[in-house]
Amino acid sequence: MQYTEIMVRYGELSTKGKNQRDFVNRLGGNIRKSLHSFPKVEVHPKRDRTHVTLNGEDSTAVIERLKQVFGIQNFSPSLKVGRTLPEIHDGVLKMMQEQLKPGMTFKINTRRSDHHFEMDTNELNEELGGFVLDNFPDATVKMRNPDLILRVEVRHNGVFLSSETIQGAGGLPVGTAGKGMMMLSGGIDSPVASYLGMKRGVDMEMIHFFSPPYTSPQALAKAKELTSKLAAFGGSLQFIQVPFTKIQEEIKEKVPEGYLMTVQRRMMLRIAVAIAKMRGGKAIFNGESLGQVASQTMESMEAINDVTNMPILRPVISLDKTEIIKQAKAIDTYELSILPFEDCCTIFAPPSPKTRPDTERSRYYEAKIDVEGLMKEAIAGIEVSEIKPGQNYLNQNEDVFAELL
Ligand SMILES: Nc1ncnc2c1ncn2[C@@H]1O[C@H](COP(=O)(O)OP(=O)(O)OP(=O)(O)O)[C@@H](O)[C@H]1O
Numbered sequence: 001m002q003y004t005e006i007m008v009r010y011g012e013l014s015t016k017g018k019n020q021r022d023f024v025n026r027l028g029g030n031i032r033k034s035l036h037s038f039p040k041v042e043v044h045p046k047r048d049r050t051h052v053t054l055n056g057e058d059s060t061a062v063i064e065r066l067k068q069v070f071g072i073q074n075f076s077p078s079l080k081v082g083r084t085l086p087e088i089h090d091g092v093l094k095m096m097q098e099q100l101k102p103g104m105t106f107k108i109n110t111r112r113s114d115h116h117f118e119m120d121t122n123e124l125n126e127e128l129g130g131f132v133l134d135n136f137p138d139a140t141v142k143m144r145n146p147d148l149i150l151r152v153e154v155r156h157n158g159v160f161l162s163s164e165t166i167q168g169a170g171g172l173p174v175g176t177a178g179k180g181m182m183m184l185s186g187g188i189d190s191p192v193a194s195y196l197g198m199k200r201g202v203d204m205e206m207i208h209f210f211s212p213p214y215t216s217p218q219a220l221a222k223a224k225e226l227t228s229k230l231a232a233f234g235g236s237l238q239f240i241q242v243p244f245t246k247i248q249e250e251i252k253e254k255v256p257e258g259y260l261m262t263v264q265r266r267m268m269l270r271i272a273v274a275i276a277k278m279r280g281g282k283a284i285f286n287g288e289s290l291g292q293v294a295s296q297t298m299e300s301m302e303a304i305n306d307v308t309n310m311p312i313l314r315p316v317i318s319l320d321k322t323e324i325i326k327q328a329k330a331i332d333t334y335e336l337s338i339l340p341f342e343d344c345c346t347i348f349a350p351p352s353p354k355t356r357p358d359t360e361r362s363r364y365y366e367a368k369i370d371v372e373g374l375m376k377e378a379i380a381g382i383e384v385s386e387i388k389p390g391q392n393y394l395n396q397n398e399d400v401f402a403e404l405l
């Protein structure tokens with residue numbers, strides 16, 4: 001069915017008191033961004049709801065996009081008809097033909113914001129209920145818990161009919177919690193952590209460390225494509241790629257094997273914090289889950305955290321791997337994450353890293369490399385790009401390889 005308007009309702013927004021206006025405006029902006037490929041759509045944010053006018057754009061496609069926008073509690077696609085009874089009848093018939101299945105119970109629920117309308121709510125309820133019964137003889141009216149509620153809203157500019165309430169993504173509009181930097185690998189966990197952070201309103205920027213020639217162009221393309229999947233939840237995302245080869249080579253040469261990983265992670269974190277400070281980020285996010293691998297013990301976190309007092313937030317810290325995988329499938333990052341392109345950490349991972357590294361020793365070994373010089377060089381080499389939903393990076397690379405063959 002081709003609807004004309006979508007009525008968007010908020011969840012936690014209503015509890016935010018004086019910040020409410022900012023939240024509503026931010027959500028309106030995010031809805032506009034996520035619907036940018038539907039040029040005729042108009043978004044009208046109001047205090048209690050946002051109205052999305054479709055102007056002929058495909059309602060099914062718009063509904064799919066809206067399901068991904070954080071800050072929306074639920075929404076109802078509606079059909080706008082004229083204010084005469086024949087026009088209302090025509091719309092009610094269309095809606096019911098689609099929604100009312102044989103033997104279903106229903107009720108009409110009318111609201112008037114225009115009190116000059118010729119009939120009051122009771123009269124309209126009765127009139128339209130009778131009209132439905134005349135046209136669908138095996139339907140029955142039920143006041144409590146009917147199978148279908150047809151909402152009829154009489155406004156100055158028309159009458160709006162709706163019968164479905166579609167669940168939104170919940171959470172808070174992206175951007176309302178400020179900016180955070182996500183340490184994005186090519187694995188399963190960090191994309192899920194990004195999603196969860198964004199769900200709480202964080203305007204996330206992706207930081208990815210790569211180490212050519214030890215890591216392939218596909219590994220970088222995979223991280224970008226994961227970012228593109230995540231961009232569906234925020235409109236677009238900044239992707240910051242950091243060259244890490246030289247740092248890893250230096251560490252490999254100067255640091256004993258048991259501390260390779262800890263020192264690498266300290267350097268990654270130092271650089272992420274420096275980038276956050278340059279770009280107004282307030283916290284670092286990562287995909288660590290307690291006890292999952294050697295680097296994810298509390299001792300290891302302590303030894304790595306030692307380089308900064310900026311908050312390090314770990315949205316998946318207490319999730320089991322199976323829970324993370326379930327979430328990764330739901331946000332469509334799982335299939336990409338399991339592609340076998342090596343991450344820079346895997347390649348330089350020692351066979352037996354220390355599971356309980358000591359902070360003093362980490363500092364001692366780290367002092368063997370030129371921390372400041374190496375950081376400066378890596379930061380000078382960063383590249384930043386804006387990634388939008390639906391952009392394809394892996395396929396492009398395949399084309400390049402196909403041409404080379
Ligand atoms: N190349 C990288 N660039 C940016 N961040 C990284 C990189 N490699 C690892 N990280 C960060 O460190 C965290 C822990 O990485 P590790 O490889 O130990 O764990 P993991 O459980 O495999 O996580 P993931 O599934 O996210 O890769 C990652 O979740 C990510 O936040």
